[in-house]
Amino acid sequence: MQGNIMAQGVELMIYGMGTVVVFLALLVVATTAMSAFVGRFFAEVQQLPRVRPVPARALETDDPELVAVISAAIHRHRQEK
Amino acid sequence: MQGNIMAQGVELMIYGMGTVVVFLALLVVATTAMSAFVGRFFAEVQQLPRVRPVPARALETDDPELVAVISAAIHRHRQEK
Amino acid sequence: MQGNIMAQGVELMIYGMGTVVVFLALLVVATTAMSAFVGRFFAEVQQLPRVRPVPARALETDDPELVAVISAAIHRHRQEK
Amino acid sequence: MDNLITLWSASGLAQMTFGQAFMMLIGLGLLFLAIRKGFEPLLLVPIGFGGILANIPGAGLAYSAVENAVQGADPAQIVELTRLLGIVAVDSSKELLAAYAAVDSATHLAIHQWALDAGFGNGMLYNFYTVSIASGVAPLVIFMGVGAMTDFGPLLANPKTLFLGAAAQFGIFATVLGAVGLTSVGLMDFSIADAAAIGIIGGADGPTAIYVSSILAPDLLGAIAVAAYSYMALVPMIQPPIMRALTTEAERKIEMVQLRPVSRREKIVFPLVLLILVALLLPDAAPLLGMFCFGNLMKECGVVDRLSDTAQNALINITTIFLGLSVGSKLVADKFLDINTLGILGLGIVAFAIGTASGVLIAKLMNRFGSTPLNPLIGSAGVSAVPMAARVSNKVGLEANPHNFLLMHAMGPNVAGVIGSAVAAGVMISLVGG
Amino acid sequence: MDNLITLWSASGLAQMTFGQAFMMLIGLGLLFLAIRKGFEPLLLVPIGFGGILANIPGAGLAYSAVENAVQGADPAQIVELTRLLGIVAVDSSKELLAAYAAVDSATHLAIHQWALDAGFGNGMLYNFYTVSIASGVAPLVIFMGVGAMTDFGPLLANPKTLFLGAAAQFGIFATVLGAVGLTSVGLMDFSIADAAAIGIIGGADGPTAIYVSSILAPDLLGAIAVAAYSYMALVPMIQPPIMRALTTEAERKIEMVQLRPVSRREKIVFPLVLLILVALLLPDAAPLLGMFCFGNLMKECGVVDRLSDTAQNALINITTIFLGLSVGSKLVADKFLDINTLGILGLGIVAFAIGTASGVLIAKLMNRFGSTPLNPLIGSAGVSAVPMAARVSNKVGLEANPHNFLLMHAMGPNVAGVIGSAVAAGVMISLVGG
Amino acid sequence: MDNLITLWSASGLAQMTFGQAFMMLIGLGLLFLAIRKGFEPLLLVPIGFGGILANIPGAGLAYSAVENAVQGADPAQIVELTRLLGIVAVDSSKELLAAYAAVDSATHLAIHQWALDAGFGNGMLYNFYTVSIASGVAPLVIFMGVGAMTDFGPLLANPKTLFLGAAAQFGIFATVLGAVGLTSVGLMDFSIADAAAIGIIGGADGPTAIYVSSILAPDLLGAIAVAAYSYMALVPMIQPPIMRALTTEAERKIEMVQLRPVSRREKIVFPLVLLILVALLLPDAAPLLGMFCFGNLMKECGVVDRLSDTAQNALINITTIFLGLSVGSKLVADKFLDINTLGILGLGIVAFAIGTASGVLIAKLMNRFGSTPLNPLIGSAGVSAVPMAARVSNKVGLEANPHNFLLMHAMGPNVAGVIGSAVAAGVMISLVGG
Ligand code: NA
Ligand code: NA
Ligand code: NA
Secondary structure, three states: OHHHHHHHHHHHHHHHHHHHHHHHHHHHHHHHHHHHHHHHHOOOOOOOOOOOOOOOOOOOOOOHHHHHHHHHHHHHHHHHO | OHHHHHHHHHHHHHHHHHHHHHHHHHHHHHHHHHHHHHHHHOOOOOOOOOOOOOOOOOOOOOOHHHHHHHHHHHHHHHHHO | OHHHHHHHHHHHHHHHHHHHHHHHHHHHHHHHHHHHHHHHHOOOOOOOOOOOOOOOOOOOOOOHHHHHHHHHHHHHHHHHO | OHHHHHHHHHOHHHHOOHHHHHHHHHHHHHHHHHHHOOOOHHHHHHHHHHHHHHOOOOOOOOOOHHHHHHHHOOHHHHHHHHHHHOOOOOOOHHHHHHHHHHOOHHHHHHHHHHHHHOOOOOOHHHHHHHHHHHOOHHHHHHHHHHHHHOOOHHHHHOHHHHHHHHHOOHHHHHHHHHHHHHHHOOOOOOOHHHHHHHHHHHHOOHHHHHHHHHHHOHHHHHHHHHHHHHHHHOHHHHHHHHHHHHOOHHHHHOOOOOOOOOOHHHHHHHHHHHHHHHHHHOHHHHHHHHHHHHHHHHHHHOOOHHHHHHHHOHHHHHHHHHHHHHHHHOOOHHHHOOHHHHHHHHHHHHHHHHHHHHHHHHHHHHHHHOOOOOOHHHHHHHHOOOOHHHHHHHHHHHHHOOOOOOHHHHHHHHHHHHHHHHHHHHHHHHHHOO | OHHHHHHHHHOHHHHOOHHHHHHHHHHHHHHHHHHHOOOOHHHHHHHHHHHHHHOOOOOOOOOOHHHHHHHHOOHHHHHHHHHHHOOOOOOOHHHHHHHHHHOOHHHHHHHHHHHHHOOOOOOHHHHHHHHHHHOOHHHHHHHHHHHHHOOOHHHHHOHHHHHHHHHOOHHHHHHHHHHHHHHHOOOOOOOHHHHHHHHHHHHOOHHHHHHHHHHHOHHHHHHHHHHHHHHHHOHHHHHHHHHHHHOOHHHHHOOOOOOOOOOHHHHHHHHHHHHHHHHHHOHHHHHHHHHHHHHHHHHHHOOOHHHHHHHHOHHHHHHHHHHHHHHHHOOOHHHHOOHHHHHHHHHHHHHHHHHHHHHHHHHHHHHHHOOOOOOHHHHHHHHOOOOHHHHHHHHHHHHHOOOOOOHHHHHHHHHHHHHHHHHHHHHHHHHHOO | OHHHHHHHHHOHHHHOOHHHHHHHHHHHHHHHHHHHOOOOHHHHHHHHHHHHHHOOOOOOOOOOHHHHHHHHOOHHHHHHHHHHHOOOOOOOHHHHHHHHHHOOHHHHHHHHHHHHHOOOOOOHHHHHHHHHHHOOHHHHHHHHHHHHHOOOHHHHHOOOHHHHHHHOOHHHHHHHHHHHHHHHOOOOOOOHHHHHHHHHHHHOOHHHHHHHHHHHOHHHHHHHHHHHHHHHHOHHHHHHHHHHHHOOHHHHHOOOOOOOOOOHHHHHHHHHHHHHHHHHHOHHHHHHHHHHHHHHHHHHHOOOHHHHHHHHOHHHHHHHHHHHHHHHHOOOHHHHOOHHHHHHHHHHHHHHHHHHHHHHHHHHHHHHHOOOOOOHHHHHHHHOOOOHHHHHHHHHHHHHOOOOOOHHHHHHHHHHHHHHHHHHHHHHHHHHOO
16 A cells, blocks of 8 residues: 555656656747747837727727817817827 | 517607606706705805815724824924914 | 523623723733833834835845846945045 | 557647637637727626637536546446446446436435545636636625725715616616527527526626526626626627617707705615615515625725725725636636527627616606706616616716706716616516526 | 405505504604704615615515515415424514524525415515624725725824723723613613613714624614614714703813824824734634724825725615615514513714713813813714714803814714724624623 | 733743743844844744744734634633534643644634633734635736736747756655655654645755745645745855865856847747646646736736736735745744654755756756856755846856856746646645645
């Protein structure tokens, strides 16, 4: 029984460490492939400040007055240009 | 049985839509009455910036030093006027 | 039975109030002793602004760029002195 | 070697079904729509991610201990299960679970204990679902937060717009009719409770739809929530053609009179008036509208700002995370991949369209017979989808008349639509629930 | 037509009792006091609103599944219930529920399952109550947050003021005596546990009162919490006349010596000293004072500021919302409308008055026999009601001597009163609980 | 007089055991390390405080209702308990509890009901533990928050560093071997599940260690968590000597090439790639890595910032408070004071040391056979302990070469170590759990 648990421990080490290495190796492959794929097909114009897309509809009921005021301001600004 | 569920659906529509309309109609009446009542008997001086009454006792143990300092400052300010 | 509950109430008052007073009296003793002990053996240089030790490792993965930038700045600052 | 087999047979690849792979793609698709297209990301990111998690083969994250045990137990344990269920042996897991669903609460408990003793447990997402949705608390807390974010000022300035909020709920009931119609011609298989839950998609209000589904049709909740949030995101595409088709250029140009200022006291009293009306007329709508009014009162009363702030921020955000993941748990393949799901998706968009049309048409009617001018474009805002539908009204109005700002006017029917669909929810729970 | 009857019989108007209508007015009254008069709005807004929700006829929001089933089940189901209870048929719902309260846990579970099988569920507020108050967690979390907001500096600078915090707790025990006295003359009907819970109103500390009531007298919790918070709001009206009556002009003018500065290390060690003392002497006070000390240690230690900030903000706010609604659930008419409630309200104000008087009198005594001057006005702050009572001491002091700032001096007894009433709570739970 | 005896026998002094006193000192010691020495204060302050609370004699805060009843019940009730357990009378509480642990779920429920009927309840900390840790939710929520704080940029710029994160996990499995070795020579008494849970200390990741222990070895959770967080705080002392011993001066001077910029889209897609890989290969790691990826996706996608902010602040803070107190509940004397605890503390530091060494050695290997220069000092960061281990790499590197900033390069293996130990956790749960 005591020898038995030792064997269990060795087994756990072999299969565990093996899985960790295999899994992370696959992750290296997958990540490298993903980066290559994204870089080739979906390249961003880099180094631009990150643009945060405004959520289409936030959970909140926005302040409509604010929206109106801002809309007007943007409008005027564009016309003045 | 299939006709039965159709009938149930029609019933649900009639009673449901009816309730929605009646409920919101009553809400129109109640809201209008409420606004009239508040406007007549509890009119506010309008357009003033909304005053937030300080809660009588906040949950927190306020910083007593701060309170003392502010009290003193207000006191001095009033005397200087 | 009615007299009984009265007796229970009196008992509760005696033991309850007694415990409160004894407990807080012991707390006065313990607090005074603690303050004396701390004042004698662990006196702080008083009135200094409270220093908040930076947690050895915050839960968060700090922004490494920020850390690097700050490290460099501190380094330069020290050298310039 | 045994361990290698254990590891392999425990791996996802060895257990993956076609349905699970497909649903993981659906989950990725929802994430794409949410992140790239901006479709209601606050809900669809957690829902999509939860959908992927739910379909991880072998993990059983979306299943109860009993479901996990039925799939994983050995034959001797299954014999014990059939004994507890009081049935003779059946062929499939599906039949076992159907038999389980039919027994009483005491037997449910006994079988839950059997599953625990057999070494099975609830999946993570199943626990999230139980705590947040099955208990009803998450949609209610979100509704409280929405209440604390809602300004009833435009509605109070023009209470008649409540009728537009009522009109647009016709989309709900027309969809109920559609669902029972599809069933009666044999295309789908919905009960009347299912039909009611599907109809509520037309309410264009996420928490209301989830709340009603969790009571009337928990099995359809995933499809209903996905439909509701997706179509809300699509409001700027669904509504304008209908609005243009049903109005004349002249009507779209109508300018409305400036809204009167609304006093703070009116805003404080309004949620109480609404609450009392609910209490008197429709107690089954009390949890939803009660929490909504509570949130609004906290906001307007001005003396509990720290509670109101928390309801609008930390609390609603925490709840949204778990609500979204829990809804995702209903995207598990063997529940979601069903012909009924297609029916739900189809009926949902019909519901939005009919709601929009009803709102616009009643607005036209009110404009014709009312004393003050009313632009029919604000009628479409009555479907809710706050504040997107109001913005759509504003945008379509600006196209016809660049000086015509309808946003504030459309906010009235917009929040009225929230009340209207909560009332409809109450009626449905009252008539077909329990 | 059946549907119309269903809808009408499900409506509130058809089911409203006089008691429910009255309690809804009470709820509106509490909201009025909270919003308009500033009575402890953080608690009384949720409590008042919860009280209205609890009394919505037909909604059963404040009732357990069993209570809802007893009121709504058909005769055949009731027969089954009496069989489960092992009783012969009884006349009223009240007797059924009394029989239910008397059975053991296994039967409770069986009857809960019976209610679920009959299609009834827990009301929303009942669930909130179970999770937040019956579990004990909400008052403890609030106490942790209060601890994280409390500055023990003034107390540490003058530890003798702890005696004032002790003295003011006499209000608690005098009220216990009053409650059993009213019972022994037959005016009220309180058990000794009820009396202890009522007495704790005199502790002038909301979470402590709710915690003790939830253990010793859950049925009285609504009245006790309402009384505790209302009278705390009334402290500026209740205390000054008593303080003036018991002190001379000369005493009120006494100026106190400036408090010594307290080091950060003392503040860090103090909650640990208090905790150890609790551990050694009064384990039954450990949950309350333990969480309080934990909050205070988080604040003072300076290395877990993000936890301390959360304890003082998001966490305490979320808990307050649910605690308030849960307390409101105890304002349900058939539990609140009782002659005992009047007794509680009457005894509560007596408790505040006696606590104030004891504090002032002991402060006079300490002034007479102590070496350093002590203004008796700070004795009244020993009732807790942080920080209102300390402000009252300051204000009455300023009236007598415009240069006499007592605020900092009164903060010592004020926070001592919090400790004192938590200790009293522990004694009571130890002696009459369980 | 009876009351005086009640009060005295209920006091802590009358019931204190030596073990409890000792554990309270341990709790104070942890607080000292956290507050004065800055040892992981966010966790060790709540854990230390919880440890003190757990050992308050007579309060039973860390015990279940059944444990409290077994210690406090009268002889007649114990007879009833042995009847429910189906055993003949036993000598000690310990044997009763062992018999209780062995029965099935239905009997557990019956005995829980017996305890309730006998007037006993769950302690406060026991409830916290049940809700936060036994359910698995708290470590998962913290992992989600950590995910939302993690920047995978450096890892994506140099994916090979994932091998370093794999290598350092050798500390985990070497420790498993150590634990079973100590058992097989008879010094300790660990099961294989215990050994696996102890090994995970070498993962240097708090939530992972707590999650695994709660599943594989709940009794050892206290010691494991304390060891994990203490040794993480000691990383700046444990690692540098090992790093210096295993590298040459020349190696430590190696400068690495600047990391390439990583696009936002890569960062968004990476958590999904990781999730899919987990789903395909290791479903038992899905809860941990799923929540981690979910947090990271919320952070990177940029459209749910309010959810991401809440996950990083209010939610993780609230969870940390309760997780810490719950871990503290496992410091109760009769569970913690055991020879096995010493074994755990000893094995834990070995695990850290071996993990550090493996990381450095594999980094040397990669440097020798790779095309680009790789400073072996970044290998030690593979143990996780984010971001402390990466800072240690940077610091040791600067000692050898003042112009060599390794911090960014070390962040790659550092976050890879988090993934690596979560994978190891999944393997262990898969192989020895359930
Ligand atoms: Na709606
Ligand atoms: Na007090
Ligand atoms: Na690790």
